[in-house]
Amino acid sequence: MAASEARGRAASATSERTGARGGVSVLRVGLALPLLVVALLPQAFAGGGTRRWFGGRGEGQRAEAQAAKDAAAASFYELDTAQRGLRISIETITAVDGSPEARRAVENFEALGRRIDEVSLAYITAVDAHDLDRDELDAATASRARGELTRAKEELDRVRGELERFEQGLGPLLATAENQLARLAPAAERARQALREASAALDAVREAGLRADDLAARLASLGPELTRLNEGAGRHGVPDTLQRADRILRDAEAVRAEAERLPQRAAEIDKRLVSLRTRAEALTTRAGAVEPVLSELRRRYSLACWQDLQHVPEQAAGTVRQAEERLREATTAREEQRWPDATAILSTVRALLDATDEAVSAAGDRLRRLDAVAKDPRAEIERARFAVRDAQRLAMEGRTTPDPRHARPLDEAVARLDRAVAGLEGRHPDYWHFLTELEAVRASAARVVGLIREERGAGQQH
Template identity: 35%
Template structure:
């Protein structure tokens, strides 16, 4: 009985064709070899495809993979469903064996040809997986830090909320990314976002002192701006006495602009103090930032009047000097055009600036010449010359 059972599973049963049995065994061996090869190659191809979907590795592998699939389908059709199933004729098995061996040879050549590319792709994929794993550990550590009792008072701080929102968004991206080429970048973004959460929590305890210092600084600046604003009246009067009205028409509302900006800064300061009293230092800092913006506007309004008076007095003391500075830059530009053989392109353009300077100088007439227009005209000519120089030097 035992010998009869064994003959059903192994060669030797008198009813089996030994050649067919041998051919069947060879076919099975060829299939197992092909399966081992495809297992060794496929992960590298998958990694390479993720890096370069249209690359040579992907293109060359596709037809080989299709031929292997077809050969495998044939092999599966020829498998005996059970030990009592009869063997088919040897040529059928031999034909399938030849096909599998050909596919094996193709896969071997492919592996040898692209071994470096496959190795690099596997390494990149491995690094991407490691980066993603580390990023998740970093994210988990950041989330755990949020649960620490010492950090609970800071969870409603805008900086902490913003950092947590960014971390959550980056984690969602990491969960969705399937391309190993981008996984490392996304993982790096997760790690950076986790670090930002830790940084926000670390900075949070000092926000209260920071806000108090900012409030004191803003209060001092508001007082300083008010003191400087007192100079605007005398400066405006001097402008009207010493120069034509056209020289300061655009500054007529600067006192009101400065006053309005200072009042807005003071309102923000009061709001900041209220936020500090309500234990919301970051909101206080936001009000302080707005107060600084208003104070800059107030400073600019004050400076515009005092600087205008000073600039006009300088121009009036020596009008020719201002024109000579522009003429000096013009001569440098003309020399550059000669040195670079660009006279044909820029010579007439630069020569025209001489007339512009002369016309600006000639317009200074009357008891109260329009020094402001003179100054702005010279500045416009100077900017134009600088633009031509940049073009000649290839910078624009």
């Protein structure tokens, strides 16, 4: 009998097991009644045929063989039931997990299946080899049947033990697979709900007179993904379906959020247009005041103090004109509801105006700083010397001699400070050079302080 036939007889084994047990009690009643009749009527069957009955040891062997058959049938049924349940677990894992560990589990299950087929075939062969209800069954045959059926049961039980141990080892894989399967339906429903909410948000925006064409296009691009999601995990697999659901959810929620924010975004763009237009007008007025400041610088200070500023007026005027042109482009984009374009253009306008503001302010700041240092340079000198002395004290803390890496830049800063102060003794001192030199001295001292603190902080951590 083929191994596949063993699987086909699993259901009949149950009824056979139940019927066999019933057969034992019927046989015993059937045997007891004729014996009683023979005892009472010794001549009743003298003229006819007689049945060969085995009493004593023969009937005991038949009963033991039948009991072994019942026990083997129960083991066969339990093994088959366990295998069917485990097959469901394996199918659950393979539907979700394509890892090498999952593939090894499938291979091991198939190997166990071949072993189950072998012991099942041995059991059915033993059952088919012996008719325990046959009248001519002798004690030796019954004993042999009992032994074969007992061995078949032991093999069935042993393989079932292997199956149970294998099933226990599948615990982590199965738990992961079941968790993903449990996520599948809720994840798909969340994705569909997110799409519905995004569509509703777009409808509300359109009712408010905003087109939101880019958002509508993004939402429409999710249509094919929704189709694949609806086709289900049976076609696309559980992992891909879960990833698709998460992707649809994320993209749809982004569309919904942007749609809900769109009225506010439009209002912000309108506000920025007004603000930047006002700022451009103010800068035009301020740029016109730069030329008088430059005249004052030229009259009172040397060329080096103002030559880098002489092109500020025309540059400021050109930049403001460019900003105003871009503002008109932003207004057109706003009217056409090209929101990303409008936002990008306004950012460019702001950068242009920031640069212009800085250039226009530079002239006035330069004049104020030069006037202050020309009147009394001592404040700037003291600021620079204080920064150097503070760095020197820090460099000498806990040391008898400074680290050359700290001492060298501080010594150079002192020399640079002295040269800058000496440069003020001429007839037409370059006050702007003096100020930039002192800024460089303070920056050098600050770098040394930062280096020292960084090194000490690292030492404390170790």
